[in-house]
Amino acid sequence: MIIKNGKVLLFKNDDVVIEEKDVLIQEGKITKIEDQIKADGEEIIDATDKIVMPGLINTHTHIAMCLFRGTFEGCDLFTWLHKKIWPIEDKLTKEQIYDASIFSMIEMIATGTTCFNDQYFMPEETRKAAEKMGMRAVLTRPLMDTDGSDLNVRIQEFRDFYESRDENNDLITYSVAPHGLYTCSGNCLKKARDLAVEYNLPIHVHFLESIDEINSIKELHGEEASKVLKKYFDGIHTILAHGVKLNDQDIEVLKTMDCGIAHNPVSNLRLGCKIADVTKYKKAGITVALGTDGAGSGNNLDMFESLRTACLMQGGIYEDADRITSRDVIKMATIEGAKLLGLEDRIGSLEEGKDADIILVDISSKLDHISMLPNHDIISNLVYNTSGRDVDTTIVKGKILMKNRKFEQVDVNEAIKKVNQINII
Ligand SMILES: [Zn+2]
Known part of the structure; x- marks a missing residue:
């Protein structure tokens, strides 16, 4: 060609x-x-x-969450997760996750994303959908245990998922994803580390997204977030989703680790998490890439909206010209995204x-x-x-x-019809 x-x-x-x-x-x-x-x-x-x-690289998302698009406006992160999202997610079926995954991949392909880093349950469905659509993806079965779920069962689900991979399909790669430091006990984080070492995979974890997280991590682990992060994931390539609330001390800790940040500007604004100072993180030499987060908080999976918002919103915290530019955000959505996912020798430029x-x-x-x-x-x-x-x-x-906005591998109208009929709210 x-x-x-x-x-x-x-x-x-x-x-x-x-x-x-x-x-x-x-x-x-x-x-x-x-x-x-x-x-x-x-x-x-x-x-x-x-x-x-x-192609654009979406470094943090939960694609099946298109089912929550446009809902629950105005909630803070903890209320949104505990009271709104998780109770509904418990009832989702495999078919709904498959249909939602196909639907979201149509949205991503139609808006220029070629690779995404996902974190969601029943990942076999998302993998099946990625194989059908021909997309590149980093997938996982997330782990958490403070919600009362059985960690051993979760770990077995992850192992079954990873070990049933098709080794001939190099478009699908994997991460180990402890959901967040506020939703995982020390034991859960240690087991996640062990899995990452055993399978030689990166860690993908939510990190300091909202103000409430700072205290809840301290209460759960007895230490500040960046110290907990270093304790469990030092020496392992780690993808940190959000990093909105990093202070100078946290930045110093992150600089000593093999990690980078998936910045999700639209989701952060929608959930009232305020603005990540990615200009400062970049100056400190930390890799910063871009993501949309799930459409429940990020509204959509259009990375161009993330590019524009990421660039504009630095003007909300900097009054001078010394901040990230359009050229920087294009790199964040491509080559820096590839670096963050550990794929820079294959994609990103x-x-x-x-x-x-x-x-x-x-x-x-x-x-x-x-x-x-x-x-x-x-x-x-x-x-x-x-x-x-x-x-x-x-x-x-x-x-x-x-090609010319037409798909051959899927019936777009049929896929839209299926998801329009799912009513979970
Ligand atoms: Zn997320």
């Missing part, structure tokens, strides 16, 4: 640049990025008036030798794009004036998952 005549987004000397190039894809990999590649029988994708860029996870974003001059015209700065417009609806084509490992 050759993607011809596009404006290709590349990372060069720490900058984000756009160059007019062709991209050759062979056996799922990018093998050449050059001016005018001559076709020799390959399938041609015409990318005239389109940005050709790495358009480079020869990497897997072809690519999206085409339509920037043609027409009424639908009037808000991005005149297009003086393509990168800035991509962040401030683009939405997932502008994504035209989505490719994962060289396979087209959506």
Whole structure:
């Protein structure tokens, strides 16, 4: 396959640049990025008036939570989880999780996400859906025990899930996910660590998302959150979802660990968790990537909304220009996301030798794009004036998952109908 005549987004000397190039894809990999590649029988994708860029990487989500979209506005995190979400989740069926997973993957593919890091129960259903849709995913069976659930049963469910993996499918990778330091006892965190070591997997944990968490972690573990984190996960690659409430001491601890932050700006605002100072975290050398969180709190899975919100909301805490820019957030949604998930040798940038996870974003001059015209700065417009609806084509490992906004592997109308009929609220 050759993607011809596009404006290709590349990372060069720490900058984000756009160059007019062709991209050759062979056996799922990018093998050449050059001016005018001559076709020799390959399938041609015409990318005239389109940005050709790495697929977006959603580093923290719970995709089946599209079933909660638009509900329970105005709750704080703890009320939302304990009183609203968890009692309903207890009643969800396998079929509902499968249908919700297919539905959310359609939303992600249609808005330019090619890889997501999920944390939800009955993950076999999400995995089945990812295999059908052709998406790249990091999956797990989350662990927690302060809610009275039997930890040994949860761990066995994780083992059964992981051990039943298809080793030939390298699009699906795995994490060990203690839900949060406030929902897992010391014993649960230790067992999560042991599993991560045994299977050589990263940890994926909610960390300092809300103000209430600070005290509840202290009460449960007798120590501050970052000390608890270091005690159990030092030396293990750790994906921290949120990190809104980090103080300077926490940042110092995180700097000594192999970890990074999945920043979920829209979800944080929706749940009244305030603003993570990701400008400061980045300056301290901590990896910061982007996510949407589940659609129950993040509203949708459109990473372009996260890009724009992440960038804009730093202006809510910084009055000077010394804060993250549109170029930074594009990296956060691509190469930094790949780093956070431990996949940077395979995805996250358009480079020869990497897997072809690519999206085409339509920037043609027409009424639908009037808000991005005149297009003086393509990168800035991509962040401030683009939405997932502008994504035209989505490719994962060289396979087209959506072309000209059409899907072949799934009946979109049927998938929408199924989820519209699920009434759990
Ligand atoms: Zn979450």
